[in-house]
Amino acid sequence: MAEKIRKLTNSEIEVLARTIGECMTGSQMDSIFLECGVMDTSNESTKWKRIFYTFRDRQEIDGASNAFLNFIKKSLNPVRFVSGSSDNYDKILAEVNKPLLLMGLELTKEGKLIKTVAATTISEVERRTCNLINELQKRHIHTDVIKCCKEEYLKENYFHAVLEAAKSLAEKVREKTGLQDDGSSLFNTVFSVNNPRLAISSLQTSTDKNLQNGLKEMLNGITHMVRNVTAHELKIKWVVNEQDAIDILTTISFLHKQLDECVVVPQHII
Structure with missing residues (x-):
């Protein structure tokens, strides 16, 4: 220092x-x-x-x-x-x-x-x-989650902590793909089974496709249940206590780790 x-x-x-x-x-x-x-x-x-x-x-x-x-x-x-x-x-x-x-x-x-x-x-x-x-x-929370919410956490601002952490998922996907969409529109496009921009597996078997769909649905779930709620609801109406925040951050951390494992699928220009 x-x-x-x-x-x-x-x-x-x-x-x-x-x-x-x-x-x-x-x-x-x-x-x-x-x-x-x-x-x-x-x-x-x-x-x-x-x-x-x-x-x-x-x-x-x-x-x-x-x-x-x-x-x-x-x-x-x-x-x-x-x-x-x-x-x-x-x-x-x-x-x-x-x-x-x-x-x-x-x-x-x-x-x-x-x-x-x-x-x-x-x-x-x-x-x-x-x-x-x-x-x-x-819980070995992913570093990208810690970076987004640590300051808010230390001020007991759990509401905004989970909001910032949830937003970080879309930001990572945009960084990996170069797309500028957001929320469900982004995740549905990127994790399409037929024409993906990112892939969590080889997409050759039904299990591979289930993993791809599962990751997409979990990302959409966090968007709907956490990000959209905190972005549009008054803080006093959606109470996030410490244990709730830890559980939410753990889920977001898991998703960050999955995104780290995803590979970019080359796009063929016709």
Whole structure:
């Protein structure tokens, strides 16, 4: 993160130092200090205190907390945890993100530190680090779905989250085919069995044709039940709670994965 991030309070440094200190040995900490180009100036032996005093003093010199945030990022580099439990990594990441979210920052599972919508309450922090994010990660939601709805999700705007995710299906089909249609008109044309623009299978057997038709009908179903409803109905009349949104996003994620497997059928110009 190139821009300077404000200095952290002693309480913020301490809670992060305690969490990070628990996920490494003393020798590993030495290695990460070296990798960051930071000298341990704490004169302490306790791991969290080494981190606390070193970066408390360092940010006074820098006028920013970037050095500490870089240390956190390198400490939670996913490659350091490949031989261990992914559940343990998720737990540590969630604990680190609790104070970071209050600052408007988040460390992703890919090891990137990003700016995000700042949490304002403890209950919001708990929800964002536990219930929602863990559930989406467990379900391996397609990245195209996450890109479309993450900001809305973090604001509890489930209504618009599912709308944006549903719209992303037609957008992907347009990108793959070059067509400019939308909704059912687009899907019916593209996934025609007799003259397809995209194919999920070879279309040689009845099973192949059923798969093609099934994908078309599922895409149409999401269009009618989710996209068209959210686009034309008042938000107060179509309530989407968190569990509904997760279920809908899981279905849309499945469809994105199917679209990724589709091949473009060459069109013969007569």
